Amino acid sequence: MDRLPMTSKHRRIARVVAAGTFFDAFDSLVLGIALTVIARSLGQGFLGTGVLISAGYLGQFIGxxxxxxxxxxxxxxxxxxxxxxxxxxxxxxxxxxxxLEALTVARFLQGIGLGAEVPIAATLISEYAPSLKRGRAVMLYQAIFAWGVFAAPLVGLIVFAVVDPATGWRVLFALGVLPVLLVLLGRRALPESVRWLTAKGRTVEADRIIGEFEDTARREGKDLPEPRPAEADVARPTRLAEIFAPAYRTRTILNGTLWFTVYFVSYGYSVWLPSLYVTIGGLQVSQALYLTLVVGASQLVVVYAFAFAVDRIGRRPLFVAGFGLGILGAVLGVVMVLSGATSWPTLFAAGLLLAVGSYVPAAGLYLYIPELYPTRIRAWGTAAGSSMNRIASVIAPTVVGALLAGGFGLASVFVMFGIVLLIGLGAMTAWGIETKGRSLEETGDLIG
Structure with a gap:
């Protein structure tokens, strides 16, 4: 797989997987877009709304x-x-x-599929991409999730403009059935991971799929180097506890720490920042939303910049730089708030640095984490780590609200974000290994 040139078969696999991830992002965000309308339609209060939101996250965690x-x-x-x-x-x-009860149950069950799709998809893309181009391939795939996040509010605006709101929220959810078509397409266009087949000892099937890739490369006139001897994963059974075995324990701690710290900051500021623009910065709601769109656009730029730099610069330096930029944003926020500058430019400047800084490692996690484990536990290790962002998504907004409600002030929020990012930076500096240009079989071994 590492010697193969990129072909139309690689791109076809990427399109199928990316389309699934696009709809995963869309379906994940639909509830937030429709929540106000649902409240009027089904008549739930704050408690019911909280349970509804939490049910989706719980389902994603389990999935x-x-x-x-x-x-x-x-x-x-x-x-x-x-x-x-x-x-x-x-x-x-x-x-x-x-x-409301029926919607809560349905959202919980839907979350099982939503929570599982992205880590499995990222693992699949990683295992098919050649090692020298794996970073760009995975990151360009990951950008599709950001486009799905953008698409959700835009589609919501269109639907609510042409359909009565009481019906519109149902239409938004109904659009989420479209990925079923991908299942029909995927049964024909999506082969099993060659690395997974090899790790399971199913080498005949793996060789047949490799032959299909080679035939595609020849038809397209691509150079096809001769196979080089390489040691594949030994066919061993999957044992879930292996991610905590001495060989991988440190990596698993790093895995969970990165997911939690990055998404704690990401969810913490993204949920509260629009409200703070209004309540502290004195902006109108529409102005706050425009600033939020600017932050979202900057994150999309980060994904593409990461994609084109990661195979040249490496994973570790970009992660460290991202954490450092986020910490700078937290420090800027503390200094400006303590100096009495609490207008919206302060919130925007500090928030933008936090957003861009934290999104650098966030964008790279689905690339980096699968590289830390052998094939037999790669998807499990990635999924277990990504489940920590579900925990962060519940805790962070609550803690921010508690600090503000308790009279600790906005400076305490920036201090908290700075400390959390420092923990992530320390973990990456102490335990992070560089995986640039290495095969997955090599990075899954004990290196660095």
């Missing part, structure tokens, strides 16, 4: 852990298609919900 482990046992392709089927069909169940 990442359960289907992530299943992927290492039964295969990437099959589990990926199951995850898409689950969140697509449950979108219809959300659209047909007759009361």
């Amino acid at each position: 990442a852990l359960v289907l992530g482990s299943v992927s290492d046992r039964l295969g990437r392709r099959r589990t990926f298609l199951v995850a898409i089927t689950v969140f697509s069909l449950l979108s219809v169940a959300c659209a047909l919900a007759w009361n």
Whole structure:
């Protein structure tokens, strides 16, 4: 796989997987877009709304852990298609919900598919991409998630402009059934991971798929180097506890620490910043939303910049630089707030640095984490780590609210973000290894 040139077959696989991730992002954000309308339609209060939101995150947490482990046992392709089927069909169940309780249950079950799809998809892309181009391939795929996040509010504006709001939120959820078509396409266009097949001792199937890639390369006139002897993963059974074995324990601690610290800051500021623009910065709601769009656009730029730099500069330097930039934003926020500057430019400047800085490692996690484990536990290790961002998504907004409500002031929020980012930076500096240009079989061994 590492010697193969990029071909139309690689791009076809990437399109199928990326389309699934696009709809994963879209379906994840639909609830936030429709929440106000749902409140009027189903009549839930603050408690019901909180339970509804938490149910989705709980489902994602469970889905990442359960289907992530299943992927290492039964295969990437099959589990990926199951995850898409689950969140697509449950979108219809959300659209047909007759009361808040039904919607909450449907959203929880939908979350199982949503939480599993992205880590499995990232693992699949990583295992098919040649080692010298793996960083760019995975990051360009990851950018699709950001486009899905952008698409959700835009589609919401269109739907609510042409459909009555009481019906519009149901239409938004119903659109989430479209990825079912990907399952039909994926059954033909998406092969199983060659690395996974080899790790399971199914070398005949792996060789057949490699032959298909080679035939495609020849038809397209691509140079096809002779195979080089390489040591593949030994066929060994998947044992979930292996990620905590001495050989991988430090990597697993790094894995969970990176996911938690990055997304703690990301969720903490993204949920509260628009409100702070209004309540502290004195802006109108529409002006606050425009600034939020600027931050979102900057994050999209970060993904593409990361994609084109990561295979040249390396994973570790970019992660360290991102954490450093985020810490600079936190320090700037503390200094400006303590000096009495609490206008919206202060919040915007500090928030932008926090956003861009934290999004650098956030963008690279689905590239870097699969590189830390051997094939037999790669999807499980990635999914287990990514589940920590679900925990961060629940804790961070609550802690920010508690600090502000407790009279500790905005400076305390920036101090907290700075400390969390310092923990992430320390973990990456102490335990992070460089994986640039190395095969997955090599990075999964004990190196660095």
